[in-house]
Amino acid sequence: MVGPAQPLATSEGPRRYQLFIGGKFVDSRSGKTFESISPHDRSVVAIAAEGDKPDIDDAVAAARAAYEGPWSSMPPGERAKILLKIADLLETNAMELARLETLDMGMPMIMSGSMGAVSADVFRYWAGMATKIHGLTAPPMRPGDYLGYTLREPLGVVGGITPWNGPLIMAVWKTAPALACGNTVVLKPAEHTPMTSMELARIAAEAGLPEGVLNVVPGFGPTAGAALAQHPGVDKIAFTGEYITGRLIVQMSTSNLKTVTLELGGKSPHIIFDDVDLEAAVANALFGLYMNSGQICSAGTRLLVQETLYDRFVERFVERSRQVKVGDPLEFDTRMGPLVSEEQLRKVQRYVEIGKKEGAELRCGGGQPKDPTLAKGFYHEPTVFTGVDNKMQIAQEEIFGPVASVIKFKDEDDAVRIGNDVIYGLAAGVQTKDIKRAHRIAKRLQAGTVWINTWHMIEPNSPFGGYKLSGYGRENGVAMVDHLTRLKQVWVDLNDFTMDLFG
Numbered sequence: 001m002v003g004p005a006q007p008l009a010t011s012e013g014p015r016r017y018q019l020f021i022g023g024k025f026v027d028s029r030s031g032k033t034f035e036s037i038s039p040h041d042r043s044v045v046a047i048a049a050e051g052d053k054p055d056i057d058d059a060v061a062a063a064r065a066a067y068e069g070p071w072s073s074m075p076p077g078e079r080a081k082i083l084l085k086i087a088d089l090l091e092t093n094a095m096e097l098a099r100l101e102t103l104d105m106g107m108p109m110i111m112s113g114s115m116g117a118v119s120a121d122v123f124r125y126w127a128g129m130a131t132k133i134h135g136l137t138a139p140p141m142r143p144g145d146y147l148g149y150t151l152r153e154p155l156g157v158v159g160g161i162t163p164w165n166g167p168l169i170m171a172v173w174k175t176a177p178a179l180a181c182g183n184t185v186v187l188k189p190a191e192h193t194p195m196t197s198m199e200l201a202r203i204a205a206e207a208g209l210p211e212g213v214l215n216v217v218p219g220f221g222p223t224a225g226a227a228l229a230q231h232p233g234v235d236k237i238a239f240t241g242e243y244i245t246g247r248l249i250v251q252m253s254t255s256n257l258k259t260v261t262l263e264l265g266g267k268s269p270h271i272i273f274d275d276v277d278l279e280a281a282v283a284n285a286l287f288g289l290y291m292n293s294g295q296i297c298s299a300g301t302r303l304l305v306q307e308t309l310y311d312r313f314v315e316r317f318v319e320r321s322r323q324v325k326v327g328d329p330l331e332f333d334t335r336m337g338p339l340v341s342e343e344q345l346r347k348v349q350r351y352v353e354i355g356k357k358e359g360a361e362l363r364c365g366g367g368q369p370k371d372p373t374l375a376k377g378f379y380h381e382p383t384v385f386t387g388v389d390n391k392m393q394i395a396q397e398e399i400f401g402p403v404a405s406v407i408k409f410k411d412e413d414d415a416v417r418i419g420n421d422v423i424y425g426l427a428a429g430v431q432t433k434d435i436k437r438a439h440r441i442a443k444r445l446q447a448g449t450v451w452i453n454t455w456h457m458i459e460p461n462s463p464f465g466g467y468k469l470s471g472y473g474r475e476n477g478v479a480m481v482d483h484l485t486r487l488k489q490v491w492v493d494l495n496d497f498t499m500d501l502f503g
């Protein structure tokens, strides 16, 4: 954790950021900039250079030169040392990074305060991995003395396109593994939240990462993002965001058949059986849903509660939801900050209206907090709908806000059926004391992560990703090496005669 909150950066005036290309901080070719505002009070916290296609071209050229230059041929042990240095700097800068993340995105300090350390862990894991990426040998199956081995090679230039809901950790997920595998990177952070990605660029430069190995180009999706996804000089795109955008990325990738991995959000079921300890189950459900104001792709937004527990659970969950401390995310006792943007607030408000029209029962929240000190911000109360039918829009669509849809189920089969009955499959969870049932259900749920009696466990060494419209490919863990390298098979003739078939 970090120390007490520093003075507001808003009183310091906005920070100015340039693009980071080829190891230098430069203006955009067009000279254009865009503002990023604090979701707490709408004050301008950053003015960033606005990248577009010409800047992406520059960044890809710089990344290619660095790939063919020092980076792909650098011994992995040397690459690892630089990644470890970045990890150290992420940790020593953790307080400042937390403050900037909170100002830019509205993530409460209780969460942003740990992101520097979490990001450092990711870099350290991949620094260790850098020296363990290698090919294999397999003896030929037929007679004859041949040596066959594989080389595991980097892809080249990797484009990372990140969302606004966890700006630093998303930038780190796109960057650390790609670099460890010997690729160079062009990162396009989300337009709402450029700050900590630009700080990562500064840290990488300070750590001695050779110029061009990491390039960061803030800008908008349809311009800078699309230019990166379409670019013939990019070998792979790693994308996190909504599935509609993910589909576009795949379409754009066909120009040069670059590979794509997609992490695309969800509508995760949190299944709660009647044998649980009620207080613990409620605490876990609150944690799974309200972290980061519900703006987490793997949030447990559908609470599936067994009918025999339903009334007792709902009563306590609503009571606890009303007590969640909503406030300025820079305050250390705040548990829920604002939503990231006015657009996101409107989206949540729209879904609240939809829920009411669909006939779900609004049990608490549903509006903006009454506290006048929050009136300028994009705040929304913790909101609980009960009596939700899984067919309703509020049960099927990703709201990305602090809105619970509570659904009743009868038994194990019913829970699994409802749990799987969505287009998404990112995460799921089950709470029960019956270990056999817990593992049976874990097997049957169509989701990339299943949590049993917990939520939000995500670690650098464990794969994270989706089933169905939650995307494909995995981030974190050794499985990711497959997405960031390719194999080359080499054959050597060791026989002391030459086969002369055409003699």
Ligand code: NAI
Pocket (backbone or CB within 6 Å): 161, 162, 163, 164, 165, 188, 189, 190, 191, 219, 220, 221, 222, 224, 225, 226, 227, 229, 240, 241, 242, 243, 245, 246, 248, 249, 263, 264, 265, 266, 296, 297, 344, 347, 398, 399, 400
């Ligand atoms: P988005 O998918 O539009 O944006 C994510 C990233 O993609 C940003 O960097 C954006 O600039 C870029 N992008 C957008 N259009 C692009 C294009 N045509 N070509 C290339 N890049 C493009 O998500 P957005 O609009 O910020 O949020 C909308 C909804 O998406 C949210 O309400 C939420 O439901 C969902 N979402 C899911 C996330 C997740 O973690 N899975 C993260 C953020 C949003």
Ligand code: MG
Pocket (backbone or CB within 6 Å): 221
């Ligand atoms: Mg969008």
